[in-house]
Amino acid sequence: MGWPFVSRARYEALEADRERLRGERDQFLKDRNSFKYAAESAARQFTEADATNRRLAGRVLELNVRLSAYAESDPDYVACLERRIACLQQGVARYLPALWKVRKELAKSTEVEGALARQIHELAQPVEPTDDEMDSINRLIRERDSEKKRADHLQKRLDQATGLDSAPVAAGVGWQDRREKKMRFDK
Numbered sequence: 001m002g003w004p005f006v007s008r009a010r011y012e013a014l015e016a017d018r019e020r021l022r023g024e025r026d027q028f029l030k031d032r033n034s035f036k037y038a039a040e041s042a043a044r045q046f047t048e049a050d051a052t053n054r055r056l057a058g059r060v061l062e063l064n065v066r067l068s069a070y071a072e073s074d075p076d077y078v079a080c081l082e083r084r085i086a087c088l089q090q091g092v093a094r095y096l097p098a099l100w101k102v103r104k105e106l107a108k109s110t111e112v113e114g115a116l117a118r119q120i121h122e123l124a125q126p127v128e129p130t131d132d133e134m135d136s137i138n139r140l141i142r143e144r145d146s147e148k149k150r151a152d153h154l155q156k157r158l159d160q161a162t163g164l165d166s167a168p169v170a171a172g173v174g175w176q177d178r179r180e181k182k183m184r185f186d187k
Contacts, residue, residue: 007140010133018127025123032116039109046102049095056092060085 006014067081129137159165 006137021123028116028120032113035109035112039106042102042106049099053095056088060088
């Protein structure tokens with residue numbers, strides 16, 4: 001028996017390390033998914049704010065055109081349009097800071113997601129034993145082989161001391177396997 005046999009303690013240490021790495025990987029996946037969700041919601045908010053901004057900007061242009069057409073005809077209508085334009089400009093001014101904030105958050109979460117993806121990729125790489133660990137494994141294998149030789153030698157000496165290494169005992173091995181259970185105490 002040679003390599004890849006490993007002692008139980010070493011196997012349990014490697015298994016614990018593997019479980020720790022799996023736990024870290026799972027935590028990284030959870031973090032990545034939460035950042036991804038945050039990025040998606042930030043992107044959705046960004047898209048909504050951008051659409052609102054474009055709609056309001058288009059509406060302001062439309063009202064400016066209409067205002068210029070009615071500028072001389074009805075002063076009350078012009079005043080109403082100016083109030084609407086002021087309200088729309090306030091709305092746009094209110095959405096712009098939120099829009100830039102969402103853009104920054106989106107860039108930040110994209111950056112974090114990339115870092116997490118790189119870490120997950122690194123954790124997914126197989127773990128190989130170091131040279132010191134291989135030396136230790138080879139030393140344990142040599143110790144096991146020498147103990148096996150010693151046990152075989154002691155068994156041989158015990159067989160010699162009890163007389164189990166004789167020819168009649170060796171000849172009886174075959175008939176014991178073929179013997180049928182005929183006695184009541186045979187089970």
